[in-house]
Amino acid sequence: MPIVKMGIRKMNIGIIALGSHEENHGAALPPDTDAQIAEYIAEKTAAQTDMEFLGVLKSAYEFPEINTxxxxxxxxxxxxxxxxxxxxxxxxxxxxxxxxxxxxxxxLSDHLGDIARETDLVIKMDSTVCKIEGPHAGTGELSIGSVLGITDETKVTDHLNSEKYPEVGFVGFDKAREKYEWAEEHANEIIENGVKIDPQLGEKLLKISIENSVEKIRDLKSEIQL
Known part of the structure; x- marks a missing residue:
């Protein structure tokens, strides 16, 4: 009796990058730093999982008192x-x-359940890089930017001028530092340690972020199969 091989259904999962496009990132990074980082991670995740990258969302939200x-x-x-x-x-x-x-x-994570019900899609969100890169426009982002080729290494010294670039680590954002404990922690980290470019750190942060996104794809596959 011939053996019949069952085909494996390939699930159609898309990947959308979320960043910001007009956000001040000090002297050494461009305004669309977050969008470029998200796009890179999304594209690498798509390549590793054989899923489809669907582009970068054009809008972005920011917390109150953080005017970047x-x-x-x-x-x-x-x-x-x-x-x-x-x-x-x-x-x-x-x-x-x-x-x-x-x-x-x-x-957005608090609204994904409602959005999923309205769109009839299984949706997951991965913000790993936000959680591990450290202060805004700090060493983590500068190092990731170096790997991506978007960090201007000639401007790193000027990057720490908090009068010109108060958004770096939110050092110059007094109201934000009062409102958010994490903003105060990030500001103090910049004040105490400054910033530097470490390509090895940048590679590590990207690797962890991509690995987590790949794991989220596995989770999506499991949920869709249920």
Whole structure:
């Protein structure tokens, strides 16, 4: 009797990057640093999992009292995300991984359940890089930027001028430091230790972030199969 091999259904999972596009990052990093980091992690994750990268969301949210540039309301970001997700659902996608590299966008995590129900998609979000890179525009981001080729190493000294670049570690954002304990911790880290470029650190942070996103893809596959 011939053996019949059962085919393995390939699940259609898309990956969307979340960053920010007009956010001050000191002297040595560009305004779209977070978007570029998220895109890199998302593309590497897509390549390692044979899933599809669907692009970078164009809007981003930021916490109150953190005035680092041009951002959108949380409602606007949710609306833009839903539009992109609906397009993905119409294209046949069953699950979506959101790869986030901008701190403020982590607020979306509280709304993913409602968004998933509205779009009929299984959705997960990975903000690993936000949690491990350290202070805003600090050593972690400078080092990741060095790996990506977006850090201007000639401007690192000027980067620590808190009068010109108060957003670095939020050192010059007094209200934010009063409001958020983590912002005060980040500011003190910059004041005490300064910043440096460490490509090995950058590679390590990216590796951890990609590994976590790959694991989230596995979780998505398991949930879709249930």
């Amino acid at each position: 540039g041009n951002h959108d309301s949380l409602d606007q970001v949710i609306a833009d995300l839903k539009n992109q997700l609906r397009k993905a659902e119409k294209q046949g996608f069953e699950g979506i991984l959101l790869v986030n590299a901008h701190g403020g966008n982590q607020e």
